[in-house]
Amino acid sequence: MGSLNNGHLDSDPEDDKEVDLELRRAVRELLEGMGEDSGREGLRRTPLRVSKSLLQATRGYRQKVKDIVHGALFPEVGLRKEIGQAGGAGGLVVVRDLDLFSYCESCLLPFRVKCHIGYIPSGHRVLGLSKLSRVADVFAKRLQHPQRLADEIASALHDSINPAGVAVTLECSHIYIPNVESIFVDSENRGWLEVVVSAGSGVFEDRRSDAWIDFVNLRKSRGPTVNGQRTEDDICEYWCPLVATDPSSIEMLYPELTALVTSIIRSLGENPVRKELAGTPARFLKWLMNFQNASLQIDLGNLDICPLDPSRPKRGENGHTEHLDSELNLPFCALCEHHLLPFHGVVHIGYIHAQGSNPPGRSLLQSIVHFYGFKLQLQEKLTRQIAETVSPLLGGNIMVVVEASHCCMISRGIEKIGSSTATVAVLGRFSSDASLRAKFFQSIRE
Amino acid sequence: MGSLNNGHLDSDPEDDKEVDLELRRAVRELLEGMGEDSGREGLRRTPLRVSKSLLQATRGYRQKVKDIVHGALFPEVGLRKEIGQAGGAGGLVVVRDLDLFSYCESCLLPFRVKCHIGYIPSGHRVLGLSKLSRVADVFAKRLQHPQRLADEIASALHDSINPAGVAVTLECSHIYIPNVESIFVDSENRGWLEVVVSAGSGVFEDRRSDAWIDFVNLRKSRGPTVNGQRTEDDICEYWCPLVATDPSSIEMLYPELTALVTSIIRSLGENPVRKELAGTPARFLKWLMNFQNASLQIDLGNLDICPLDPSRPKRGENGHTEHLDSELNLPFCALCEHHLLPFHGVVHIGYIHAQGSNPPGRSLLQSIVHFYGFKLQLQEKLTRQIAETVSPLLGGNIMVVVEASHCCMISRGIEKIGSSTATVAVLGRFSSDASLRAKFFQSIRE
Known part of the structure; x- marks a missing residue:
C-alpha cells in the first residue's frame, strides 16, 4: 500500500x-x-x-x-x-x-x-x-x-x-x-x-x-x-x-x-x-x-417602508411610544479576505421601534446581510457596513452584533477549534446608552 | 514595559x-x-x-x-x-x-x-x-x-x-x-x-x-x-x-x-x-x-477477604448464585514515563460476584489503584498491573477499564485538548464472553 x-x-x-x-x-x-x-x-x-x-x-x-x-x-x-x-x-x-x-x-x-x-x-x-x-x-x-x-x-x-x-x-x-x-x-x-x-x-x-x-x-x-x-x-x-x-x-x-x-x-x-x-x-x-465582487445586487430604492426620524425626541420609557425591537440570528457566510477561507455565523440587529412606524421585515434585513456577506470581507467591516445600511431604514438608533466562526482560526495555523468572534456596531442612542446595549445583549442570550 | x-x-x-x-x-x-x-x-x-x-x-x-x-x-x-x-x-x-x-x-x-x-x-x-x-x-x-x-x-x-x-x-x-x-x-x-x-x-x-x-x-x-x-x-x-x-x-x-x-x-x-x-x-x-519508585507500600498479605475460586463452574444465569458486580470511578494520577507529565482519570473494575463470597471493599481497591498510579507509568501497563493484582482477590473473572486524560496529549505537541484514552484488561470469563463485557461497559455509562 x-x-x-x-x-x-x-x-x-x-x-x-x-x-x-x-x-x-x-x-x-x-x-x-x-x-x-x-x-x-x-x-x-x-x-x-x-x-x-x-x-x-x-x-x-x-x-x-x-x-x-x-x-x-x-x-x-x-x-x-x-x-x-x-x-x-x-x-x-x-x-x-x-x-x-x-x-x-x-x-x-x-x-x-x-x-x-x-x-x-x-x-x-x-x-x-x-x-x-x-x-x-x-x-x-x-x-x-x-x-x-x-x-x-x-x-x-x-x-x-x-x-x-x-x-x-x-x-x-x-x-x-x-x-x-x-x-x-x-x-x-x-x-x-x-x-x-x-x-x-x-x-x-x-x-x-x-x-x-x-x-x-x-x-x-x-x-x-x-x-x-x-x-x-x-x-x-x-x-x-x-x-x-x-x-x-x-x-x-x-x-x-x-x-x-x-x-x-x-x-x-x-x-x-x-x-x-x-x-x-x-x-x-x-x-x-x-x-465575487458585486455578484449580488441590492436595491433599497423601492422599499415599502417608512423610515423613522432619528431626530425625533425620546418619549418617556413607560409611554409605550417606542420600544427595543430586534431581528436575531440572521445567518451569513463571508470569505475572509486574508485567507480566502469562509467565516460564517449570525447577525443580530437591535433598534428602537417607535409606535406607528413600519420597519422593514426580516427578509429585507436578511438580503442586506447577504449582500455584504457574499464578499471578500473582514468581520469588522461587515458589521459596520450592515449597520450603515440598516440605520436609515430603522430610524438611526441601531446596534449590530455579528457572531462568527472563522475557518482560518480553526482549521489551520492556530487551530483554535472552539473559538468564535463577536463584533459590534452602535449608532444613535445605542452609542451613548449602556443600559440599552445591555438590554439588547440580554435579548440575544435569551 | x-x-x-x-x-x-x-x-x-x-x-x-x-x-x-x-x-x-x-x-x-x-x-x-x-x-x-x-x-x-x-x-x-x-x-x-x-x-x-x-x-x-x-x-x-x-x-x-x-x-x-x-x-x-x-x-x-x-x-x-x-x-x-x-x-x-x-x-x-x-x-x-x-x-x-x-x-x-x-x-x-x-x-x-x-x-x-x-x-x-x-x-x-x-x-x-x-x-x-x-x-x-x-x-x-x-x-x-x-x-x-x-x-x-x-x-x-x-x-x-x-x-x-x-x-x-x-x-x-x-x-x-x-x-x-x-x-x-x-x-x-x-x-x-x-x-x-x-x-x-x-x-x-x-x-x-x-x-x-x-x-x-x-x-x-x-x-x-x-x-x-x-x-x-x-x-x-x-x-x-x-x-x-x-x-x-x-x-x-x-x-x-x-x-x-x-x-x-x-x-x-x-x-x-x-x-x-x-x-x-x-x-x-x-x-x-x-x-518515586516504591515510595508507596502495599501489603495484600493480611486481608480479611475470601477470594473466589476461578475454577468454580458457572451456574445458570437465573440461578442468582453469581452476578456482575463492579467498583466504578476509582480516581488515580500517574506520571507518564515518556514526558514526565501527569495523566489522571478513573479506573473501573468489574467482576463476577458469587453468592457467599466476600470481595474486598472499595478502599482496598483504591489503594491498589494508587499503588500502581503513583509511579512513572504507561496507561497500558497500569491497566494490566491493576488487573493482575485484583484478579486473585476477586475470583479471577475480572475486567479493568482505565479512562484518562494525558497532559502530554493536551498541553504540548499535538494539543488535543478534548481527547482521552481508554484501556482495557480482561481476565477469565471476561476474555471470552463479549456480552459480559458489553454489560460492564453499559454499567460504566450509566
Whole structure:
C-alpha cells in the first residue's frame, strides 16, 4: 500500500521556495479573476498567507508515517494468553475525541474530523499514545474523502505497528456551502454537514466481531459522542454538497481560472488527474465565485417602508411610544479576505421601534446581510457596513452584533477549534446608552 | 514595559543545541534521583522528549510580539464619531474561547487557559483576528501566574496596536496535585482547580465602565462560559496547591536535585532568583517525588477477604448464585514515563460476584489503584498491573477499564485538548464472553 513511505515531494528548500512562489502567483491571479484589486492594502499579503496556509494544510504529502512511529514502540509484556488480555498482549487501547482538520478532495474546503482510534497490541509492544494522533494527521493533511481518510489511517497504523487490529471511526463535518440563491435553512447547524465513517483491520475487519463491539462500547463510554440521528457508515459518496454540480459549465466559463486551480493542486503535491479530483477546480471556483465582487445586487430604492426620524425626541420609557425591537440570528457566510477561507455565523440587529412606524421585515434585513456577506470581507467591516445600511431604514438608533466562526482560526495555523468572534456596531442612542446595549445583549442570550 | 521585544534568549542554533544537551542531562539525573534506571528501554529517550517539550512549552521567552503584529494591522475606516462606533473607529471586537496552555511558575506544571480577548480599535486599523491568539500564546508559553498572564497579554496588545483599550479574561485551571496521603475528594473535577482573572487597559481599565460591561455581555452572549460558582477576579494568590508547602525541607532533603531543577529553569530562559520562582524547584520536586519508585507500600498479605475460586463452574444465569458486580470511578494520577507529565482519570473494575463470597471493599481497591498510579507509568501497563493484582482477590473473572486524560496529549505537541484514552484488561470469563463485557461497559455509562 506504500502509505509508510508516502511523500510526494522532496523537501529541498529550493523546491519549496519555487512551489511557494508558484502558489502566490496563482492566488494573485485568482483574486484578479474574481474582480479584486490584488494590490490593495487588505489583499496585498493575501497570496503569501494563502500559500503558506495551503502548504501547511497539505503537509501530509510531505510526511512519512515511519518517521513518526520510529522509536515510539515501547515494551509492555501484557498477560499470558491463557490468563487473559492486557497491555502489550491483547489489551484494547482507544484514543477518543481527537480534533483534526482535513480538506475535501471535491471542493478543497476544510472539513472537521472528530477522530477515534482503537488498536489491540500484540508482540509485547505498545505505541506512544500521541503517535495515533500524529499518524492520523498525516492523512488528514491531504485532499481527502472521509472514507478514504479512515481507511488510510487504519492501514498505515496496521502496517507500522503490526497489532492484532486497528479500528477507526471518524465523525466528519463538511462546511455547508451556501450560494447566492440559497438562504441557510438551518441556522442551528451553523453551516456544517455531518457523516460518520469507520474502518477496521485485523480483528476489527468484521463490524459484527466482538472486538468491534468492544471498540464501539469503549469509544462511547464517556458519553454518546456520536449523535443519535446519524448512523455509523452513513453513505457519504455525495457528502460534499458541490459534488452534484456539473463542472463543465464552470470550466467553459472560466478556463484560465480552472487551469490556475489545477496548477495549485499540482503544486501541493497532488495529481490533479486522479479521478476524484476531476471536477474539483470547477467546484472550488463555483464556490469562490459566490463571493465575487458585486455578484449580488441590492436595491433599497423601492422599499415599502417608512423610515423613522432619528431626530425625533425620546418619549418617556413607560409611554409605550417606542420600544427595543430586534431581528436575531440572521445567518451569513463571508470569505475572509486574508485567507480566502469562509467565516460564517449570525447577525443580530437591535433598534428602537417607535409606535406607528413600519420597519422593514426580516427578509429585507436578511438580503442586506447577504449582500455584504457574499464578499471578500473582514468581520469588522461587515458589521459596520450592515449597520450603515440598516440605520436609515430603522430610524438611526441601531446596534449590530455579528457572531462568527472563522475557518482560518480553526482549521489551520492556530487551530483554535472552539473559538468564535463577536463584533459590534452602535449608532444613535445605542452609542451613548449602556443600559440599552445591555438590554439588547440580554435579548440575544435569551 | 518592554514586552514588545521581550526575548531572553538569542536563537543561535549552537546555543539551542547546548541548551538542549544541558536539559537532557538534567532530566536524566532527575530520573536517577527518583530511583529510576534512566537506561531502561522505556526511559532511554525520555530526556530527549522532555527537553524538546520543555523548550516548546517555554518558547514564549524566545518570541517577540512585534514580529507577530507586524503587517497584520489592516485598514478599516469605521464610522464618523458623531454617527456611532464601528469597525476601525470604536467597534468592539471580542474573540472568545481561545484554548491555551501555560505553565505555573510555582510548580512548573501546565495549566489550562480559556482565553477571551476584547479590544476597541482606533485610528482606522483593525488587527488580524488570529494575532490576538498568537500574542496571548507568547505570554502563555512562559512560567506564569494567571493574573500576570492576563496583565501581560493586555499590555502587550495595548502597546502594539494602540487601540482605545484592551480587555482580557482568563479562565485558568490548575492541575490538582495529589500526594500519597490524599485521596481525590472530587472525582468529578477530574483533577483541575479553577480561577478567573481579568485585565483591562484604556477604556477597559475601570471594571465599572460601560466598555467593560459591554465586553462581559459580549463574551457571554453565546452562552455562559464562566461557571456561575466562580466570580471574576477570584483571589488567586494561592491558587497553586503547592504554594502552601515549605520549600526548605525539600531543599535540605534533595540539594542536588533542587540545583538540577534550578538549572533547568535557567536553561529555559528564566531567572531562577526572580522572587516568585524562589521555592519552585522544591515544589516541583515535592510533586515529582510522589511518583518515586516504591515510595508507596502495599501489603495484600493480611486481608480479611475470601477470594473466589476461578475454577468454580458457572451456574445458570437465573440461578442468582453469581452476578456482575463492579467498583466504578476509582480516581488515580500517574506520571507518564515518556514526558514526565501527569495523566489522571478513573479506573473501573468489574467482576463476577458469587453468592457467599466476600470481595474486598472499595478502599482496598483504591489503594491498589494508587499503588500502581503513583509511579512513572504507561496507561497500558497500569491497566494490566491493576488487573493482575485484583484478579486473585476477586475470583479471577475480572475486567479493568482505565479512562484518562494525558497532559502530554493536551498541553504540548499535538494539543488535543478534548481527547482521552481508554484501556482495557480482561481476565477469565471476561476474555471470552463479549456480552459480559458489553454489560460492564453499559454499567460504566450509566
